[in-house]
Amino acid sequence: MGKKEIKKERIPVPERPAEERIKDFKEVKLGYTPELAIEEAKRCIQCPTAPCVEGCPVRVPIPQFIKLIAEGKFVEAARKIKEENILPSICGRVCPQEDQCEKVCVIGKIGQPVNIGGLEAFAGDYEARMGSEKIEKAEPTGKKVAIVGSGPGGITCAVDLAKLGHSVTIFEALHEPGGVLIYGIPEFRLPNEIVHRELEALKELGVEIKLNCVIGKTKTLEELRREFDAVFIASGAGLPYMLNIEGLNLNGVYSANEFLTRVNLMGAYRFPEYDTPVFAGKRLAVIGGGNTAMDVARTAKRLKGVEEVYIIYRRSEKEMPARVEEIHHAKEEGVIFKTLTNPVKFIGENGWLKGIECVRMELSEPDESGRRRPVPIEGSNFVIDVETVVLAIGQGPNPIVMEGVEGLEIGKWGQIIVDPETCQTSLEGVFAGGDVIHGGSTVIQAMGDARKAAAAIHEYLLEK
Amino acid sequence: MYRIVKKRELAENVDEFVIEAPEIAQKAKPGQFVIIRISKKGERIPLTIAEKDPEFGTITLMVQRVGKTTFHLSCFEEEHIIPDVVGPLGKPTHIEKWGHVVCIGGGLGLAPIHHIAQGVKEAGNEITTIMGFRRKDLVFWEDKMKLLSDKVIVTTNDGSYGMKGLVTDALQKLIDDGVKIDMVITAGPVPMMKAVAELTKKYEIPTVASLNPIMVDGTGMCGACRVTVDGEVKFACVDGPEFDAHKVDFDELINRLNMFKTLEAEALKMFQKKHCGCGKE
Ligand SMILES: Cc1cc2nc3c(=O)[nH]c(=O)nc-3n(C[C@H](O)[C@H](O)[C@H](O)COP(=O)(O)OP(=O)(O)OC[C@H]3O[C@@H](n4cnc5c(N)ncnc54)[C@H](O)[C@@H]3O)c2cc1C
Ligand SMILES: Cc1cc2nc3c(=O)[nH]c(=O)nc-3n(C[C@H](O)[C@H](O)[C@H](O)COP(=O)(O)OP(=O)(O)OC[C@H]3O[C@@H](n4cnc5c(N)ncnc54)[C@H](O)[C@@H]3O)c2cc1C
Ligand code: SF4
Ligand code: SF4
Ligand code: FES
Numbered sequence: 001m002g003k004k005e006i007k008k009e010r011i012p013v014p015e016r017p018a019e020e021r022i023k024d025f026k027e028v029k030l031g032y033t034p035e036l037a038i039e040e041a042k043r044c045i046q047c048p049t050a051p052c053v054e055g056c057p058v059r060v061p062i063p064q065f066i067k068l069i070a071e072g073k074f075v076e077a078a079r080k081i082k083e084e085n086i087l088p089s090i091c092g093r094v095c096p097q098e099d100q101c102e103k104v105c106v107i108g109k110i111g112q113p114v115n116i117g118g119l120e121a122f123a124g125d126y127e128a129r130m131g132s133e134k135i136e137k138a139e140p141t142g143k144k145v146a147i148v149g150s151g152p153g154g155i156t157c158a159v160d161l162a163k164l165g166h167s168v169t170i171f172e173a174l175h176e177p178g179g180v181l182i183y184g185i186p187e188f189r190l191p192n193e194i195v196h197r198e199l200e201a202l203k204e205l206g207v208e209i210k211l212n213c214v215i216g217k218t219k220t221l222e223e224l225r226r227e228f229d230a231v232f233i234a235s236g237a238g239l240p241y242m243l244n245i246e247g248l249n250l251n252g253v254y255s256a257n258e259f260l261t262r263v264n265l266m267g268a269y270r271f272p273e274y275d276t277p278v279f280a281g282k283r284l285a286v287i288g289g290g291n292t293a294m295d296v297a298r299t300a301k302r303l304k305g306v307e308e309v310y311i312i313y314r315r316s317e318k319e320m321p322a323r324v325e326e327i328h329h330a331k332e333e334g335v336i337f338k339t340l341t342n343p344v345k346f347i348g349e350n351g352w353l354k355g356i357e358c359v360r361m362e363l364s365e366p367d368e369s370g371r372r373r374p375v376p377i378e379g380s381n382f383v384i385d386v387e388t389v390v391l392a393i394g395q396g397p398n399p400i401v402m403e404g405v406e407g408l409e410i411g412k413w414g415q416i417i418v419d420p421e422t423c424q425t426s427l428e429g430v431f432a433g434g435d436v437i438h439g440g441s442t443v444i445q446a447m448g449d450a451r452k453a454a455a456a457i458h459e460y461l462l463e464k
Numbered sequence: 465m466y467r468i469v470k471k472r473e474l475a476e477n478v479d480e481f482v483i484e485a486p487e488i489a490q491k492a493k494p495g496q497f498v499i500i501r502i503s504k505k506g507e508r509i510p511l512t513i514a515e516k517d518p519e520f521g522t523i524t525l526m527v528q529r530v531g532k533t534t535f536h537l538s539c540f541e542e543e544h545i546i547p548d549v550v551g552p553l554g555k556p557t558h559i560e561k562w563g564h565v566v567c568i569g570g571g572l573g574l575a576p577i578h579h580i581a582q583g584v585k586e587a588g589n590e591i592t593t594i595m596g597f598r599r600k601d602l603v604f605w606e607d608k609m610k611l612l613s614d615k616v617i618v619t620t621n622d623g624s625y626g627m628k629g630l631v632t633d634a635l636q637k638l639i640d641d642g643v644k645i646d647m648v649i650t651a652g653p654v655p656m657m658k659a660v661a662e663l664t665k666k667y668e669i670p671t672v673a674s675l676n677p678i679m680v681d682g683t684g685m686c687g688a689c690r691v692t693v694d695g696e697v698k699f700a701c702v703d704g705p706e707f708d709a710h711k712v713d714f715d716e717l718i719n720r721l722n723m724f725k726t727l728e729a730e731a732l733k734m735f736q737k738k739h740c741g742c743g744k745e
Binding site (some may be wrong): 044064152173174175212213214217218219231238239240242244247250251254255257258261262267268270272273274276277279352398399401 | 488491554702728
């Protein structure tokens with residue numbers, strides 16, 4: 001591409017206008033067209049050092065796949081990505097790129113970084129439309145691996161191990177596979193169809209998915225250890241943290257998990273065609289500032305009868321852990337941000353939520369860790385009138401999978417402790433990765449762990 | 465896939481289903497429940513495992529028709545497949561050799577009470593069962609409870625069968641007669657459990673209640689099933705469903721069961737207007 005002038009601005013990904021998209025649950029982004037993708041791909045200057053690759057937790061060969069897109073070789077581009085990341089259509093949509101690959105893109109120093117995520121999603125989608133290639137499978141090894149959980153961690157580990165010829169069975173507690181990709185992240189950000197597509201590929205590889213099977217209840221981890229040669233636990237972080245303030249159990253107070261599960265997994269936005277209801281009221285507040293909080297707020301905006309949606313967050317917008325794009329989309333869709341605000345009490349009337357008493361906060365001087373702690377401003381209490389509130393203040397690993405297990409080392413917030421190199425737990429033949437070892441993390445982190453674990457499991461099985 | 469092996473109507477608006485679920489039948493312990501979903505667009509609803517047969521690989525559920533899902537389920541006949549059944553969920557009942565145990569079930573509360581009584585009997589306890597119904601024609605499973613219990617007292621509100629009155633009247637009578645009671649286990653409508661708890665508290669008889677809050681996943685993931693016990697928030701699906709009845713906030717539970725009442729009524733009305741053609745109302 002020589003010494004041509006670099007385009008500072010990225011080619012925007014076409015999106016549906018906010019007024020239109022808040023009327024349904026269809027995807028907000030329309031995605032690059034081939035022409036736009038080529039144009040954006042040409043902004044990449046193919047740095048020999050490729051800092052972007054270092055920024056990606058699974059080391060996607062970024063310059064190489066982008067070059068293929070620039071050359072119009074879209075299917076090849078997708079296959080290039082898949083050498084390291086089997087779920088480009090998903091990661092391209094949900095990765096926090098601004099903290100990862102795009103954060104270190106050199107173009108970012110003079111303008112906007114290359115839209116690596118947008119290009120990745122484009123390539124993944126393009127290849128899927130063309131019909132994915134048949135995945136090569138090694139000769140059967142006769143070894144059996146059990147995987148607990150069918151989220152991105154479980155899916156990735158299953159694919160790697162099945163390709164290596166092992167027989168893989170996934171056990172999933174819910175009636176649908178996909179983990180947070182299905183029950184958490186809403187369809188307007190990640191259509192279920194895309195997740196289903198990846199799950200189909202799993203089945204083609206001969207991976208069996210056993211639904212409605214809670215490990216720790218229907219079967220125990222010990223039984224899996226007896227019946228299988230190795231076990232990978234990717235049960236996620238499905239235990240919601242509750243805000244222990246007065247009025248927590250009033251009608252109208254939900255956890256983000258309950259709210260999103262009702263709407264996304266159970267289809268409550270199509271009630272009464274679907275049987276599961278969700279009551280959202282006219283005014284709904286979300287407490288928290290992460291991706292989950294944005295997803296809840298934007299989901300609520302799309303529900304019938306909801307007029308006002310607030311985000312209540314105790315720090316300022318700058319400290320919000322949510323992706324910049326999510327915050328931007330939430331604002332476009334009319335979500336009202338109440339930052340530097342902390343709830344102190346849920347106010348009820350006859351058992352139903354009527355409002356939230358809040359206190360205003362200010363940020364203190366940075367402490368040793370460099371973090372500015374929010375402190376309440378005395379006497380600044382005020383009430384926000386709402387019918388419903390959704391708590392999105394984080395979640396931890398669900399202990400159910402560990403029920404009745406001895407000798408599994410667990411950390412102080414319930415996470416499974418593993419060797420960071422191999423994802424091996426303190427139990428022989430048992431590996432773990434994803435949110436169950438990190439608490440809430442990211443899709444790509446779960447996938448990275450899963451790949452590491454798959455390699456270690458393969459080695460373990462060969463030695464066994 | 466979970467096949468309906470046997471189905472019969474136990475009383476007005478109450479059905480009994482025997483379902484093929486070998487893994488669950490193997491594991492199920494007294495006090496545990498399953499969550500079922502009967503169609504693609506269906507809701508997940510919790511139902512107690514009233515009985516199990518590990519040898520035949522079946523579990524027995526009894527279901528009261530109260531809303532859309534339970535009415536729809538009652539249209540399912542033998543050989544029909546229920547797509548999703550997950551379990552056994554919840555903590556098994558804590559059972560000891562207490563001595564004389566009074567098991568109190570109101571209506572559908574007999575589902576947990578039956579299975580629990582099996583365990584309580586196995587542990588070598590003496591059992592008196594009090595089963596409460598509104599009227600004579602609603603009585604069911606008296607024969608089964610007789611097999612397990614040393615004594616069975618049936619109460620009906622209108623006196624059309626057994627003793628006239630409420631289960632608490634029968635319990636009060638036992639107490640007044642000087643019967644020594646070491647433990648009370650109760651399940652049924654929340655107001656009934658609340659009344660039992662109030663009575664046994666007065667006489668300092670340890671009491672356990674099997675709670676039935678609204679649930680979604682049943683694995684501790686959503687918190688829909690929150691109850692307050694001894695001032696602390698508990699998730700009934702994983703911490704329960706049984707709790708020390710003297711410490712449960714029953715009023716809160718009653719309130720929380722109303723959370724979706726208006727929407728549920730709407731769904732049932734729609735279902736009954738369209739309904740599935742099985743001939744039921
Ligand atoms: C609302 C929301 C939005 C998010 N947005 C983003 C985002 O934009 N970008 C991003 O990178 N990350 C995001 N995340 C985080 C990301 O989804 C998770 O980090 C990722 O899904 C973790 O993958 P996992 O495979 O470890 O677990 P999960 O995806 O949580 O999957 C775990 C699976 O295991 C099952 N399971 C649990 N216990 C058992 C058991 N005992 N037996 C059988 N099965 C069991 C669960 O039902 C579930 O299906 C978001 C999370 C949420 C909740
Ligand atoms: C652990 C547990 C065990 C249970 N065991 C049994 C059982 O063995 N047999 C049985 O018939 N029912 C049992 N239930 C209650 C059963 O789950 C509900 O009746 C069912 O969910 C109603 O579904 P629906 O769609 O038919 O009615 P919905 O339309 O959901 O509700 C109709 C009406 O029923 C009430 N209701 C809703 N959910 C519950 C609930 N969880 N408990 C009590 N009332 C409710 C509502 O207030 C509403 O007015 C149990 C509940 C729990 C939590
Ligand atoms: S997987 Fe995620 S972090 Fe890696 S290149 Fe793709 S979008 Fe960037
Ligand atoms: S850092 Fe940016 S410009 Fe350089 S290779 Fe990576 S994507 Fe291209
Ligand atoms: S039903 Fe979801 S946590 Fe208990």
